[in-house]
């Protein structure tokens with residue numbers, strides 16, 4: 425699979441002190457949803473603005489479809505659909521009129537403009553509300569029109585900056601469905617989020633970003649395998665986890681009213697824990713297998729939970 429986008433050692437600083445993006449590099453293959461996952465202020469928006477040609481990198485380069493991005497915006501205008509975090513719509517105009525406005529900026533006219541507008545309205549599930557003023561829309565509906573605007577010119581690469589922040593569950597589901605549809609249509613998507621569940625549900629590959637640097641990248645399964653282990657959580661009256669009985673345990677730590685025991689082999693862990701509990705005859709209140717999550721990956725790599733970011 426060829427790379428649609430290559431980000432090569434890109435640096436962007438705001439002022440002398442603050443490097444928002446600090447030497448980031450990765451490639452995005454055609455037809456996948458590539459996630460940029462990181463806490464607030466990690467540098468995701470800055471990186472996406474560079475991909476959309478809104479700001480320029482201080483160092484390094486970004487290559488889109490084998491062409492280096494520079495001052496020539498033509499390739500970006502043609503092939504990239506960028507959805508910024510901020511809603512940029514005219515409240516007094518209807519959803520459809522807003523889309524006509526954006527479509528004209530992309531060079532669409534006449535019946536083609538009308539046809540593409542109807543198609544994207546349908547894609548974001550807003551055909552039935554298309555002729556109402558945008559000021560009467562919910563936050564989620566406005567966001568969906570913003571996404572529709574970025575799809576009018578049939579871009580190959582769609583860049584979405586935290587599209588589900590602060591929106592209702594119905595709009596969130598529409599956005600999720602839309603991403604699955606776009607992938608089926610062969611589009612490449614770059615999706616930033618600080619929600620782990622979204623990254624897990626939508627993204628084929630991920631780069632985890634913190635303080636302007638990539639701290640881990642790869643397919644979701646690779647990230648989980650290389651940076652986190654399964655764990656067993658045990659709560660049992662009078663039982664304390666003893667390392668000599670739990671030979672498969674890699675790490676044992678108290679958690680809540682019980683113990684969290686990590687190890688590479690989940691079944692062996694359960695076996696060791698169960699044997700110890702049975703031998704000692706303790707009453708078990710909880711015994712749970714916890715598979716690794718992106719949360720545990722982030723925690724291991726940064727020492728903090730992503731949610732606190």
Ligand SMILES: Nc1ncnc2c1ncn2[C@@H]1O[C@H](COP(=O)(O)OP(=O)(O)OP(=O)(O)O)[C@@H](O)[C@H]1O
Pocket residue numbers: 438442443444462463464465466467468469470471509586618
């Ligand atoms: N225009 C700007 N001027 C000065 N500093 C900025 C500017 N834009 C971003 N920054 C700083 O750069 C860093 C990265 O910000 P950025 O918005 O790229 O992060 P983010 O990961 O997208 O965060 P969020 O999820 O909050 O949008 C932050 O420290 C931010 O304060």
